[in-house]
Amino acid sequence: MKLTDEAIDELLKSMELEEPSMSFTRNVMEQAKLEMPPVTLRTKVDKRIIYSIAAVFLCAITTTVGYLFTNSHLEYSISNAQLNFSFAMEKSTYSLLLKALLFADLIIALFYFDKFLRRNLNSYR
Template sequence: MKITDDELTQLLKGMELEEPSMSFTRNIMEQVKLEIPPVSLKTKVDYKVIYGIAAVFLTAIIGIFIYALANADFNYALPKMDLQVNIQTEKILTSTALKAFLFVDLVIALIYLDSFLRRKKTEKA
């Protein structure tokens, strides 16, 4: 004898639930009456209290800020700085160095000009 999976599923889905005795609900309700009524353990949020606390904090912060501004001394002078920089520029900035610097600049400018002209040529084509 064989039972297929589908047949078994159909049988299981078609099963009826058992029925307790007629006095079942009444018996429970009688027991329940003797119990302390349940109360939600979720804390009720009173927004008035939250807004009140927020207002106290805001007032305190603004008060302190105003007090600080009123007592502040805005006369402020920049501190004097005396930097002792002693670089011998004559030794670094020689005429050869300047010429080399200008030559490199010229080469970079020529490379840029070349790439610019090539780009224009391709755009036209």
């Protein structure tokens, strides 16, 4: 007589779990009381802080773009359409600040792109 795979599957599904002693939970909790209470390592970041930082960056970008446009000589003629942004970046007192800002933006963008890719790759695995 041979056992069928289905019979074994059914038997395994109906298998009962073992029961520990009645005092199991109490013993664990008594031991747990002797331990340091676990505390969350991740500090909760207030969303207002995140929004404030985002607002500062947005403001900085808008100001820089605004400054760029107000200091450019925009020329336009119908016969020969020409846009001339003759803004001299190197002469600007803001050039270093602008570069730093753009660099920070680039780092943040790369960081979030990396996080996005990791999350998507993990969900595919």
